[in-house]
Amino acid sequence: MEQHQNPWRFESASVPYENPWIRVTERRGMNPSGNPGLYGIVHFKNLAIGVVAMDEEQHIWLVGQYRVPLEAWSWEICEGGGPLRGDPLESAxxxxxxxxxxxxxxxRPIVRMHLSNSVSDEAGIVYLAQDLEQGEAEPEETEQLIVKRVPFPEAYRMVRDFxxxxxxxxxxxxxxxxxxLEGEL
Structure with a gap:
């Protein structure tokens, strides 16, 4: 069998759940071994957008917020979503x-990735934003954010220490x- 060919043979698909952000599709058919199989896919209706804002002193901005699916606080780069067919830079x-x-x-774009390709089609892009000018934040009503500027080595340590x-x-x-490390910054 050709390596790039889909080994699944799907016979039916249904959508048990959908909202403005995601659609869950349940596909039934034969798995790669030839036995009955079921595959659930979460389709994201937006592109994940990330921004590393870095100033001339190599400090970056982190955004902290409570993430409901994790039931935990999370420090992150600036993130959100944008239309799949729109200009991701406008969203960033x-x-x-x-x-x-x-x-x-x-x-400039620095990362393009699929975020969990075993169960979803969510894709993301991250930009490096420089030559920064401070203004007033305009968070959405669903966001309660804490923003902090940290030296890049501190952010790297936070990744290293989980x-x-x-x-x-x-x-x-x-x-x-x-x-x-490669001298690109």
Whole structure:
């Protein structure tokens, strides 16, 4: 069998749940071994957007908030969502302003990733935002945020010590570290 071919043979699909952010699809058919199989997929209706805001002193902004699915507090880079067919940079600009009040003069994509490809199709992109100017934050009514500016080595230590566990944040902070080691920053 060709390595790139889907080994599943699906016969039916249903949508047991949907809301404005996700759709859950249940697919039935034959698994790769030829036995009856069931596969649940969470389809995300938005692209995950992340922003590492870094100033000239190599400090970054972290956003802290309570994450209901985890039932825990989480420190993260600036994050949000944007339309799948929209310009992700526009969404990143909006999220940075909403959560931190920052505007950036320089933007570049540093990470593109699938976030949990065994059960979802969620994809994300992270930008490095530089040449920052401080303004007023405009958080959404669903967000109760604490924003802090930290030296990059502190953020990296927080990833290393499992104080930051959000996947986009971990990937982005690791990528920034790699860029520093390779002389790209």
């Amino acid at each position: 600009i909006r999220e940075l302003l909403e959560e931190t009040g920052l505007r950036a003069g320089s933007w 104080e930051i566990t959000d996947s986009l944040s971990v990937a982005a902070i690791q990528k920034i570290r790699l860029m520093m």
